[in-house]
Amino acid sequence: MLKINTEAIMNCPNCGSKYKQKMPQIGKHMNSKCVFCYTVFGIKNSKDCCVYCSYSNKLCPEAQKINTKNK
Ligand SMILES: [Zn+2]
Ligand SMILES: [Zn+2]
Incomplete structure (x- = not known):
């Protein structure tokens, strides 16, 4: 089964803060x-x-998904 990670830690280019964001599939x-x-x-x-x-x-x-395919 392909495991897709949908939770990213964003790094704001303006203030440098990090925050969690759920990525759409x-x-x-x-x-x-x-x-x-x-x-x-x-x-x-x-x-x-x-x-x-x-x-x-x-x-x-x-x-x-693309990365997994190429491995
Ligand atoms: Zn910011
Ligand atoms: Zn992308």
Whole structure:
């Protein structure tokens, strides 16, 4: 069984705070809102898959699926 981790620790690029966020299993999310400073931030590079891949400690569920396939 493929185990998908949906809880990411986000790292806010504005205030540097870390907060937990649940990642949706389907779809790409291009921005996130910091729970501390309320800044809405997007992806770091235009090449990045989504905001979770840019600013969290985990890959998003979509990227996790691709990574598992390639192993
Ligand atoms: Zn913040
Ligand atoms: Zn992603």
